[in-house]
Structures are given as C-alpha cells and as structure tokens.
Amino acid sequence: MTTMTIAKAINEGLRATLGNNPRTLLMGEDIGPLGGVYRVTDGLIAEFGPDRVVDTPLAESGIVGTAIGLALSGYLPVCEIQFDGFVFPGFNQITTQLAKMHSRSNGNLTVPVVIRIPYGGGIGSIEHHSESPEALFAHTAGLRIITPSNPHDAYWMIQQAVDCQDPVIVFEPKRRYWLKGEVDTESPGASADPFKAHVLREGTDATIVAYGPLVPVALAAANAAAEDGRNVEVIDLRSISPIDFDTVTASVQKTGRLIVAHEAPTFGGIGGEIAARISERAFHSLEAPVIRVGGFHMPYPVAKVEEDYLPDIDRILEALDRALSY
C-alpha cells in the first residue's frame, strides 16, 4: 500500500501501462515537458520519449481523430483533453467515428482509444473549465464511461481502460486530483471490474448514488445523517456507461429510497436514467420517488456563485429529508 493523490495515481497507472505495453502511447496538449496542466503526465516524456508521450497540435478533433487511426494501426492511444469544456471540437470524432467503428465494421475493427477528461467544478475557474458533460457521451452507444473517486480506483481504472477493447472515456474529478488515499499497486482487489459499482457505506433507510467528485460529499452527507439516527447506504457508481443497475437495484430493494447526486444538470442527466430504470426494476420496493440532486438547467455559472450551483452536503440532506417524508 502506498499513499498518493488521485493525480499521482493516474500518473503511476499511465507509467505502468506504458511500461507494460510498447504499443501504448499518450497524446494531448502540453502533456510532454510540462506534464499536462494538472501534471498528471509529469515525468513520463523523460521516461518514455516523445514517440510515446506526444505533445500534439492544439486541436481536439485532430487528437481524437489521429488516435482512431493509431488504434486502427494497432496502437493503444490515451488522449488527454485539457478541460471538459474543450472536448466539443472532438465531439464529432468521438460520437460519429470512435463510438461506431466497431459496429459499422461488423465487428471487424476495434478502436481501443482511451480519452481522459478532467471534469467538474468547484475549483473557482473561468468559463468552460468546470463542466460535467458525461451524459452527452453516455447517450452514445459504443462508448464506455468510467470515473474514479479515489486514488486506488484511479490507478487501476486508467490501466483497465487501456486494456479494454472498446473506446473508454475516463472522466477525472479535477477538484479531487489532490485527494490522497491508499493505493495497492500489486492488486486491484475489489476494483478488478471497472464497470461495477461499489457500496461504500452500508445502510438501511435510504441509498445515495454518486460518482466522481461527489462521492466524498455523499459520504459526508451520510455521516451527517447518521448523527440524526438515519442509516444511509452510499454507492460509488464508478461506471456511467454501462451502469451497474444490479448493485443499485439490490440496494434500493433493501432501503426503499434513492437519491442520485451529480454535478451535471439534472435534466436529461444520468440521475434521470437511474430513476427510470429503478422505477422499472424496483417499483414495489420504493417508498418514495427517486430524487435527483444536481446542477441547474443553466450554463455552468461564474465561479463566485458556483457554490450555489454545486450539490453539497446540505442539498443531499434536503433530498434525503424529502425522500424520508413519504
């Protein structure tokens, strides 16, 4: 066991996958000598050289598009998109090309491209640097989407993404890059399957599902609720596509109440999908409507008011109160 931050864990995970497979390579803006704007690729170009750690032109469609070509020629590219709000120039390549290549080739071609996207707010940043666009990608069949909430998952998930034959988007919770935790670099243990949700805290009265940056918030809310005598279960979803509905369903069948929290706007979001599926799968177990806690239907607001936008402990507790009032 080693203690490290999420950023360092991803760095070590990338180092491991570069070392294990000569066909893995990293591509992105400023990921070379600078080590990326968040230093996630720090030191990797010195170790693996510019053919394996490629500082690209400033062009997101070009990054994803050339990564597709590299994958077609047998390589395992890991692209870094500098910020969530800057992925959209590459959206066409991701949704019309990357997601569909395996299907439209009738299974003859695979494009094992990994796209890393730092996402979410809470860092006091300027426009386009705090967004949570995961639902836009989750709606596209052919992609897989995972998001770590702790260093151990971060270390293993990036390697599991590279190993996966399908394209995988890894949404990295940027405001948690400096969150420290224990990493077992010898074995993934319970994190062997990146597409499986984890029950982080067992409870009986209600379930909170969260992912990425809101996992610590959900745990804190559950701890606060415990002081009021409420026994709340917390699930780290980990995978946004596919979603591990079995784990969520089993939890709701036990607790009867479900709150889904994410930073992304609730409208058309992952929470809505979970609410719909759970109402189909566990209708008779539900004691209350599934309640979503998320961003508002507005462009991500300016930094000075982002605390009013982002779900926090109190917003989750308010939702919990509502769920328990039925």
Next chain:
Amino acid sequence: MGTHLPSTEFDGTAVDDQREAEAEAVLGAPAEPMVQLLGPDGVMGQDPVFSEYASRIDAGKLRGFYADMAAIRRFDVEATALQRQGQLALWVPLTGQEAAQIGSGRASQPQDYIFPTYREHGVALTRNVDLAELLRQFRGVSNGGWNPKDTNFHLYTLVLAAQTPHAVGYAMGLQRDQKLAAANAAPDQPQEPKAAVMVYFGDGASSEGDVHESMVFASSYKAPVVFFCQNNHWAISVPSTVQTRVPLADRAKGYGFPGIRVDGNDVVAVHAVTEWALERARQGGGPVLIEAFTYRVGAHTTADDPTKYRGSDEEDQWRAKDPLERLEKYLRSQDLADDAFFAKVKADGDELAAYVRRTAHDLESPDIRTAFANTYAEAHPLVAEELAWFEEYSAGFADQPTAGGAGNHQAATDGAAN
C-alpha cells in the same frame, strides 16, 4: 444556368473565356501549372518531373487502366439502374472521375492503407474489394460491407473529412512500426516493404476543420500520408469557389508540404504524380497534397438534380475531356490496342454488371442480433439485457404466420425498448 460564382477552371481548354477570366480574377493561377501528360486530344505530352514516372507505365499497364476505368463506369451505370429499380436506397455515381481514382489507386502498393470517402468505387476496384460488397451500404444491409483488413481499403466514411485524421493517425502508427521493427530486427533480416497512407476527400470536404487539423498533424510529425483531393467542382449544388478562393493545391504551402494540381481526367499523370507522392512518403519525405482537377459529370447522388444548379454547357465542356476517350485515342493511335481489345473490355464490363446485379439481389438483410453483437467488442450488460428482452418479445410472435421469424417482423424496428 443560374447566377453563381465562377468555377475554378484554369487549364484553358474549351472553357468559356469570360468565366475563366472571372475565375482568374478571383483565384489567381495556381502556383505551379497543372500537371498533364495525356491531353484530351489523346496526345502524350512531357513533364520535367513526372514523365519519368509515366515512363514506367508499359502498354499492358496502360490497357489495364483503360479496362479498369471502363469496368467501373459500367459498374456505375449498373448501380444507378439498381437504385432506380428500388434495389438500392441510394447511389453515389463516380462517372467522370475514373482517371483520378484508377490512376491513384493503381499507384498504391498492397502494403499501403487507403482511407476513402464514399465515392471511391474506382479505388475500391484497384484494391480488389468485391464490388458487390460495395453495394451493401447502399442497399441498407450494412454500414460497412467489407473487412478493411483484407484489402487495406478502409470503410467508406460519410461524415465529411472525418477520415482524414484517421489516415494521419494510421501513418503515425506506420512511423512507429518502422522504429519498433528497426529496434527489434536481426542485422541480416530482410526489411518489410515500407508503407504509406492515402486519404481521399473532395473540394467540399476541404472546408471541414478536420482537413486542416489533419494537415497540421501530418506536417508536424512528417507523417507518411498522401492527401488526395478530387476537386470535382461541385459539393452537391455548391461550386468549389465557395469552398476556396485559392487553388486547393496551393493550400499545402501553408502547411509546409508540396501541393500539386494534376489533370484528374488524365490517368497517366494521376498515376505518375501519385506514385511519386507515395514513394516520397514511404521514404520518409512526409505528406503531399494532390489536387486532382476533375468533374462530377453526373449527379451528387441519385437523389440529386444537377439541372437546378448548373448548365448542360458546363457538363458538355467536361465531357469533351473524358478520361476514357482520351486514353482510347492514345491506345489506338499508338497501335497499343485494337478493336478486339475494346470489344473484350465491353464484354467484361457487361459480365461484371451482370455479376453485381445478380449478387445485389442476393445481399441478405442481416439479423438485428448482429447489431446487438457488434455495438461493443466486449460484453456489455445493457446490450445483453436489451437483447434478452428482444428475444422474449420476439418469441411472442413465433406462432403468428406473418411474423417471418424473430428479428424480421415490423415490431423489431418500432424502437420498442424495455
């Protein structure tokens, strides 16, 4: 003929003087003159650089070019007819662009990798793609139709220019392959033949950002890729002057690699220029942009009506530069081919057409289960769940005479989900 911007016509043959003057005023002449060896009159000219490459084309190869061009034109006619008869949902005709496609495709080597757009039926022929398989997409039974690994001819890409960065990425992979091979090779081990990538796009797609980004990447990394732009003058209804205010070949200069305009109706010049560019790329010289100056004689697709946006006089001017006619003139004038040869070509074309017609009818609709199976390469719980629902739902129709077997009844396409 409607009012529109002048076409980008520079070669001075059989073009309206006023329009040429207009175009010159807007666009200027290309930095280098257009490369042409075999003129519309069937006379072979000279070029200081490319005649050497043209001299490698012997009589047999030249006859082969003609046979290929005639075959693909006959195929085009047949596919258009199949669409008119309801056998295809859509067809994208290539007539007029045979020399650009056969000349460039025949310049590629088996180890090269080709990324087409969606009109490259002639290139597909040169890569030995089964032409009947080419119809799958247009018949609605596949979004691809062939396995690109068999021929190094990638699937058609319908999102304009999206394949251009794929080509550059593939070329970047080839660069790394060579380094890995060199690092691992025993001293006396024979080298694998070096490969390059060629990517096709049109004058319309040249406006897409992906072309720009691809050229930046290709230049920065000196990737072994040839950008082959068929300027057929029309992006559906919009003339190429709306896409560019400079000759497209001249754009290469801005990226730092050579750009060459070649007479796209001259199969000899196209072959020579492409062979030069591919050899240069394979040897590490970096990218080249080739602008094949040609013309889409027919419609954009079978759903298009060119009479709404261009005059027949323009089409007639280009028909006078027909790629097949000029090669036939040359072959006959040099006694390189006789009536028997041309009769055989025609018979072979009819045979190909009959094969394609027969096979198109037999292209079976896939089972939607293949779509479930191919959405992901690895097991996926949502796909498995929806497939299980679909199987159960379909089984409910098993005893109904109209069901036609699970997967083929109407409900399968109604978008019902669990």
